[in-house]
Amino acid sequence: MAKTxxxxxxxxxxxxxxxxxxxxxxSRDSRRLHSAQVRDDRLEKIAETRRKRDKPLLAxxxxxxxxxxxxxxKPLELEAIQAKIHEFVHQHDEEYEEVKKTRRPGRxxxxxxxxLKMKVSALEKEHRDGFYLPDLTVEANVQLLSRFEGSWSYLTSLAWVKISAAGTVKPSNFPPQGL
Structure with missing residues (x-):
C-alpha cells in the first residue's frame, strides 16, 4: 500500500x-529509512481503521x-423495503438467542x-429514528445499486435516504454523519 x-x-x-x-x-540515511518505515506503518494503521469503519455500510x-x-x-414499494429493513435489523437475533441459551444460569x-446485544439494539434504535439505506424507490438509483461492485467510492454516486419505522422517508447525504 504505502511505498515511502x-x-x-x-x-x-x-x-x-x-x-x-x-x-x-x-546516520542520516538510516534515520530516513526509519522515518519512512514509521510513516508506512502509520498510514497502514489509518487505512485499516478506515476499512473497519466502512465495513458495515458496505455490508x-x-x-x-x-x-x-x-x-x-425494479424499484420497490415502501412496504417491501420496510420488511427487508426489519429482516436486516433482526439478522443477529437467532445467533444472540443461541449464545444466550448456551450460557449457564448465574454466569x-x-x-x-x-x-450481539449492542448490535441489535443499535440497529433497532436506528430503525426507529431513520434507517440509512440507498433509495430503492427510484429506477435510476436501483440500476446503479445493481451494478455496485463493492467499492466505497461507488457508494457516493447513489442517492441515500433515511426511512423511519413510521414510514417517513427523508433524503440523506453520503457518507452518513453520526452512524
Missing part, C-alpha cells in the same frame, strides 16, 4: 552504488443490492453476547 520505504531505500541505494547494508546506525449496501437483484432491478454474559 521502498522509494527511500531505492534513493539511498542509488546514492551508495547499490550498497545499502553498510549504513551506520545513527448494508450488498444486502440491499441482493434484494434489488432478486426483484429484477455473566460473554463478550460475544454483549456485542
Amino acid at each position: 520505504l521502498e522509494k527511500t531505500r531505492k534513493a539511498i541505494a542509488k546514492k551508495r552504488n547499490g550498497n545499502i547494508d553498510a549504513l551506520h546506525g545513527k 448494508r449496501a450488498r444486502f440491499f443490492q441482493q434484494l434489488v437483484q432478486e426483484n429484477g432491478d 455473566p454474559a460473554s463478550a460475544r453476547e454483549d456485542l
Whole structure:
C-alpha cells in the first residue's frame, strides 16, 4: 500500500552504488529509512481503521443490492423495503438467542453476547429514528445499486435516504454523519 520505504531505500541505494547494508546506525540515511518505515506503518494503521469503519455500510449496501437483484432491478414499494429493513435489523437475533441459551444460569454474559446485544439494539434504535439505506424507490438509483461492485467510492454516486419505522422517508447525504 504505502511505498515511502521502498522509494527511500531505492534513493539511498542509488546514492551508495547499490550498497545499502553498510549504513551506520545513527546516520542520516538510516534515520530516513526509519522515518519512512514509521510513516508506512502509520498510514497502514489509518487505512485499516478506515476499512473497519466502512465495513458495515458496505455490508448494508450488498444486502440491499441482493434484494434489488432478486426483484429484477425494479424499484420497490415502501412496504417491501420496510420488511427487508426489519429482516436486516433482526439478522443477529437467532445467533444472540443461541449464545444466550448456551450460557449457564448465574454466569455473566460473554463478550460475544454483549456485542450481539449492542448490535441489535443499535440497529433497532436506528430503525426507529431513520434507517440509512440507498433509495430503492427510484429506477435510476436501483440500476446503479445493481451494478455496485463493492467499492466505497461507488457508494457516493447513489442517492441515500433515511426511512423511519413510521414510514417517513427523508433524503440523506453520503457518507452518513453520526452512524
